[in-house]
Amino acid sequence: MVNFLIFGPPGSGKGTQSVKLAEKFNLTHLSTGDMLRAEIAAGTQLGIKMSSIMSKGELVPDEVVIEMIAAKIDSSKDCAGFLFDGFPRTVAQTVALEKMLNDRGMKINSMLVLDVEHDELVKRLVLRAEQSGRPDDKDPVVIKNRIDVYKAKTEPIIDYCRKRGIYQPINGMGTIEDIFGRLSRNMKKYL
Ligand code: ADP
Numbered sequence: 001m002v003n004f005l006i007f008g009p010p011g012s013g014k015g016t017q018s019v020k021l022a023e024k025f026n027l028t029h030l031s032t033g034d035m036l037r038a039e040i041a042a043g044t045q046l047g048i049k050m051s052s053i054m055s056k057g058e059l060v061p062d063e064v065v066i067e068m069i070a071a072k073i074d075s076s077k078d079c080a081g082f083l084f085d086g087f088p089r090t091v092a093q094t095v096a097l098e099k100m101l102n103d104r105g106m107k108i109n110s111m112l113v114l115d116v117e118h119d120e121l122v123k124r125l126v127l128r129a130e131q132s133g134r135p136d137d138k139d140p141v142v143i144k145n146r147i148d149v150y151k152a153k154t155e156p157i158i159d160y161c162r163k164r165g166i167y168q169p170i171n172g173m174g175t176i177e178d179i180f181g182r183l184s185r186n187m188k189k190y191l
Contacts, residue, residue: 001106002027002081002190005088006183007157008114010146011121011128012172013179017114018085020180025083025191028076032065032087035072037134055135057145059089059153066096073100080191081109089154094161109190111161112183114172121147 004027006014015031022029036054039047050060065087073082088094101107116124122143129137136142161167170182 001079002109003084003101003106004081004187004190005084005108005111005161006114007111008116008172009121009150009154010143011125012114012116013124013176014085014114016176017180017183018083020176021183021187022083024184025187026080027083028072028079028081029083029085030069030072030076030087031085032068032089033085035068036060036065055142057136057142057149059149062090062092062096065089066093066100069097070100073104081106088157091156091160094157108161108164108166110168110187111158111166112186113158113167113169114179115169116172118147120173 004021006018006021008014015033018029018031021027036047036050040051040054041047046064050064053060069084069087076082084097088097098108122140125137125143126140128134136146158167168186170179170186172179
């Protein structure tokens with residue numbers, strides 16, 4: 001099993017690229033954002049509790065997403081590996097993920113970080129709001145908070161992974177196909 005983290009600020013294109021990459025390389029795509037939105041859509045107790053946190057652009061508690069991911073790892077079979085999208089988002093989540101994988105004889109093989117300029121991020125999120133109807137994409141204050149939270153809580157993971165020698169920056173500007181090509185070429189080295 002080969003495991004990848006796809007990483008980058010909100011609007012960097014993680015979700016779009018993950019769907020394409022998972023299909024191309026037979027990876028199981030695990031997006032905590034999608035899992036949380038599914039809980040909200042299903043009207044579960046957890047979904048109801050998490051929706052107010054998400055609509056402010058804050059992070060849900062580490063234990064919630066760690067538990068979700070652990071359950072999915074154990075129920076996914078017959079794939080070449082995992083593609084983690086939007087998880088981990090804190091150093092504590094990263095440590096938990098490493099342990100989870102190590103306990104199962106796996107590791108994080110590579111962390112692919114999409115680099116996108118700030119103005120382009122905001123442009124993409126505003127555009128996505130028109131199409132997706134996601135409440136956290138609509139409000140510029142929430143968008144700004146998500147980017148601030150990313151810088152404060154999520155970006156430190158880059159240093160953590162750099163020290164482990166798995167950090168791989170990718171130019172996230174250009175067309176979807178351009179970026180897909182860059183990511184694919186990189187991932188092929190491991191598969
Ligand atoms: P984006 O990357 O576009 O901001 P996501 O769909 O990955 O969007 O996540 C949407 C929201 O879900 C986040 O702003 C956060 O509130 C919550 N969320 C998703 N994944 C995590 C996580 N790993 N830890 C904490 N909160 C999360």
